[in-house]
Amino acid sequence: MIAPVLPPLAEWESFYVIIGSSAAALTGLQFVVIALSADVKVGGEAEMQAFATPTIVHFCAVLLVAAIVSTPGQTA
Template sequence: MAELAAWDSFYVIVGSAAGALIGLQFVVMTLVAARPLPRSAEVGATFATPTVIHFGTALLLSALLRVPWPSIISAAALWGLIGLCGVAYAVVVTRRMRRQDVYQPEFEDWLFHAMLPLAAYTILAISAFETPFRTREALFGVGAATLLLLFIGIHNAWDSTSYQVFSSKRDTKE
């Protein structure tokens, strides 16, 4: 399909990065599992699991946009569904952030764990609805949402890893 052909390299790069970062996230989680923080399951569901979901979504979108669809509308229907599911998931994560009491989220946490994912998934859903009317712009919306999810995942993976490292160092000094 001509509309997606120009995006080939973009999705190869983003998909490869997302796949590699998912693997790296599993390695990091395995390493920090030796010294889990108290009630880390609650914090993991709130902060770590969404990171893997965002990486997975970027990987899924990269794969879906390389499928030889008979029509762009078929692809748009799928990425729209992914966007709507992502909006619902962002709401769930926000509720978890409010309910958990292990860690007091700061503005940066709200930005990268609640607001930006909600924005990315909303852009994805809106792009699906705009595809029949503004295909080129819709594809840029999907690309922006996918890249935003990748960068959110990178930030959140780094943030959670550094939190684990510094919390672990603080615990050993006591």
């Protein structure tokens, strides 16, 4: 039998599944907010990009880490 690559993180699997699901949902909601606020002329495009881009990048980074850690071990 092959041992998992990340045995100390095996007990954290449910945590990473929950965090990954939350990050995916919040990323989707961010796109909804961007679409709904496109018609509002409160700020300029630069303000929207300054707010939206880092938020999406951070949520996607959390989603990527959660996906990598939650992936079951591969056998050779």
